[in-house]
Amino acid sequence: MKLLVVGHTYITAINQAKYVAMKQLDHYLNLRLIVPQESKDMYMTHKPEKNPGLELQEVVSLPSVFGQSLMMRILNPACLATVLKEFEPDHIHIEEDPHSFTGVETVFFSRRACRRATISFFIWDNLAHVPPFPLGLIKRCLARYSFDRCELIVCGNSEAQQLLHTVKGFTGQSMVLPQFGLDPDEFDTPIPNNLHKQLGKTHSTPLIGFLGRLVPEKGVLLLLEALTKLRTLRWTLLVVGNGPLKNELSTRWKNIFGNRLMLLDGVPRSVYRHCLRCLDIIVVPSYAAPAWKEQFGYNIAEAMMAGIACVGSSSGSIPEVIGPGGLIFKEGSVAELVSVLETVLQSETLRKELGKKGRIFAMERYTNVKIASDYLAAFKQVVANSTR
Numbered sequence: 001m002k003l004l005v006v007g008h009t010y011i012t013a014i015n016q017a018k019y020v021a022m023k024q025l026d027h028y029l030n031l032r033l034i035v036p037q038e039s040k041d042m043y044m045t046h047k048p049e050k051n052p053g054l055e056l057q058e059v060v061s062l063p064s065v066f067g068q069s070l071m072m073r074i075l076n077p078a079c080l081a082t083v084l085k086e087f088e089p090d091h092i093h094i095e096e097d098p099h100s101f102t103g104v105e106t107v108f109f110s111r112r113a114c115r116r117a118t119i120s121f122f123i124w125d126n127l128a129h130v131p132p133f134p135l136g137l138i139k140r141c142l143a144r145y146s147f148d149r150c151e152l153i154v155c156g157n158s159e160a161q162q163l164l165h166t167v168k169g170f171t172g173q174s175m176v177l178p179q180f181g182l183d184p185d186e187f188d189t190p191i192p193n194n195l196h197k198q199l200g201k202t203h204s205t206p207l208i209g210f211l212g213r214l215v216p217e218k219g220v221l222l223l224l225e226a227l228t229k230l231r232t233l234r235w236t237l238l239v240v241g242n243g244p245l246k247n248e249l250s251t252r253w254k255n256i257f258g259n260r261l262m263l264l265d266g267v268p269r270s271v272y273r274h275c276l277r278c279l280d281i282i283v284v285p286s287y288a289a290p291a292w293k294e295q296f297g298y299n300i301a302e303a304m305m306a307g308i309a310c311v312g313s314s315s316g317s318i319p320e321v322i323g324p325g326g327l328i329f330k331e332g333s334v335a336e337l338v339s340v341l342e343t344v345l346q347s348e349t350l351r352k353e354l355g356k357k358g359r360i361f362a363m364e365r366y367t368n369v370k371i372a373s374d375y376l377a378a379f380k381q382v383v384a385n386s387t388r
Contacts, residue, residue, distance in 0.1 A: 001380060002030040004087055006106045007095030007122075008070065009179070010059070011035040013049040014269065018181055020053030021372035029376075032087050036075060037061045040068060067101065074101045077109065084113040091379045095122040095179070098146035098153075099139045107149050116388045120152035120379065122179055124295040126159035126316055127288075128167045143168065151382045154375070156296055157317035175378060178296060181368035187306045191274050199262060199278050205234045206345055209279040209308075211272070211299045214243030217292055219285030219313065219331075221245065224253050224261075226337040233345050240264045240275055277306045280351055281344055284312040287331040297321050301366045304358030309351040311340055323365075325358025 003022075009015050010033045023029050031054070039046045048061040060083055066074040084092075092110050096103040098121050110117055130136045147153075153174045155161040164170045199207060208227075212218050220239065227237060237257070239249060242265055254261055267275065276282070282303040286294040294316030301321060303310055310326025312318040319328050327344065329336035344351055364370070 001026070001028070001091065001383060002032075002087065002089045003091050003093065003379060004032045004034065004084070004089035004117075005093045005095065006034040006075075006102065007093075008036050008039040008073070008102075009095055011039045011046045011048050011061075013051040015180060016049075016051040016054060016059070017183060017368050018372050018375070020051050021181065021368040022376050023053065025369070025373055025376055031058050032083065032089070033059045034075070034080070034083060035059065035061050036073060037063050038068070071097065071100050074105055077105060080105065081109045081113050084109055084117075088114050089117050090383050092117050092119045093122070093375075093379065094119065094146075094150075097121075097123060097125070097143075098150075099142040103146055104142050107146050111149060116386075118152075118379075118382045118386045118388065119150040120154060120382065121146065121150055122154045122156070123160055123164070124156040124179075126157050126163065126295055127291070127293045128163045129291050147172070151386065152378060154378070158320055159293075159317065160295070173382070175374075177374055177378075178301070178366060178371055180298070181371035182301060182305050182362070182366050183368055184305060184363065186273055187277065187302075189273075191277055195274055196278055199236070199238055199275065205236055206280040206348075206351070207278060208235055208237045208341075208345075209240070209276065209282045209303075210237070210285075211240045211276065211282065212284075214239075214241050214245040214249065216245065217287060217289040218243075219287055220249070222285045222287070222332070222334055222337060223283050224249075224257075226334050226341060228256065229334075229338045230342060230345065233342065235345055236260050236262065238262045238264070238275065238279065240267060240272065242266050273302070273306075276302055276308065279303070279306075279308050281309050281311060281341075283337075283341070284310070284318055285329075285331075285337060286313055286315045286318065288315050294318050300326075301362055304355075304362040305366060307355040307359040309344060309354035310358060311337075311344060313337075322358075323361045325361045326354055 050059045062075045062079045064073050065076050094103050094106050147170050155176050161174050161176050210220050284297055296317050304325040310322050312322050313331040314328050315331035327340050329340045
């Protein structure tokens with residue numbers, strides 16, 4: 001099968017691992033990943049990379065002719081049409097929103113340059129936020145254009161799948177799969193000898209972790225408030241991340257907790273993984289905001305892969321991702337978070353039991369091989385069923 005994928009996410013080598021695993025599963029797979037020449041997130045600007053498991057021609061970076069935002073970016077139409085025509089894919093998978101300019105232009109040129117190709121999208125949207133007129137109308141019209149011309153939509157969570165059919169009106173085939181997988185070997189490498197000491201981890205003092213953006217809806221302030229009510233217990237809190245709340249944490253909350261609170265900026269992936277594996281408990285206390293709800297939470301999947309006990313709120317996809325690998329509290333409830341944390345902090349046996357269940361659950365659902373296998377099977381089925 002000839003598979004062409006369009007998505008800014010695959011500008012980085014680590015995210016390309018899903019398609020490396022797909023190639024290992026099917027040695028006859030002919031692959032092209034289409035990425036922009038530049039992609040920005042809130043922390044940095046990314047340039048195209050290539051995973052060692054891919055060939056040079058398999059990652060194609062195209063210039064943008066308009067916009068740099070995820071919704072407004074348009075890849076060079078002539079270049080995109082040329083790649084589509086020359087590669088002649090059997091299936092085109094678009095990991096951009098159906099209403100994004102990149103998503104719409106890919107559908108448009110695909111239906112002209114390679115009419116026989118089937119098309120699928122990946123979406124995260126579990127909130128169905130509708131902008132005011134006229135942007136809301138434009139978004140719906142662009143999404144409808146894409147929906148009417150694709151055979152499959154892969155949703156990152158169950159809420160997104162439900163909204164896709166009940167609110168957005170998609171009547172075609174859909175399925176729920178994570179966007180990325182994990183490499184279990186990355187969680188088995190030796191931890192630097194002095195890292196436990198640097199993080200203040202001891203056998204008698206559980207290390208709690210919050211790893212993510214420091215914004216209100218991620219719930220870090222709820223966690224800190226809950227811990228003020230548990231100061232009689234032994235614990236240390238590690239916060240890894242950046243964001244607008246960083247100053248409040250490093251001043252007010254550092255003064256309250258002193259050495260019990262450790263703050264690290266965003267760290268390289270290798271350091272992040274080592275810090276994660278030093279934890280006894282990870283807490284994901286997110287709560288829904290008007291224009292945002294937790295869509296997956298890869299730090300949860302990573303923590304479970306590392307055998308770490310998880311505590312998460314009931315918001316968005318968190319319960320779905322955690323499964324049996326952790327305990328859930330009502331989103332926004334400090335009282336429930338205090339109760340759950342108290343239970344987990346006081347029982348090393350419970351922490352180990354949750355860690356073991358989480359590891360088994362992650363190995364069953366979140367490895368690159370498992371996710372690549374599910375995507376590949378879905379793509380092949382769509383192609384086989386096509387009447388184009």
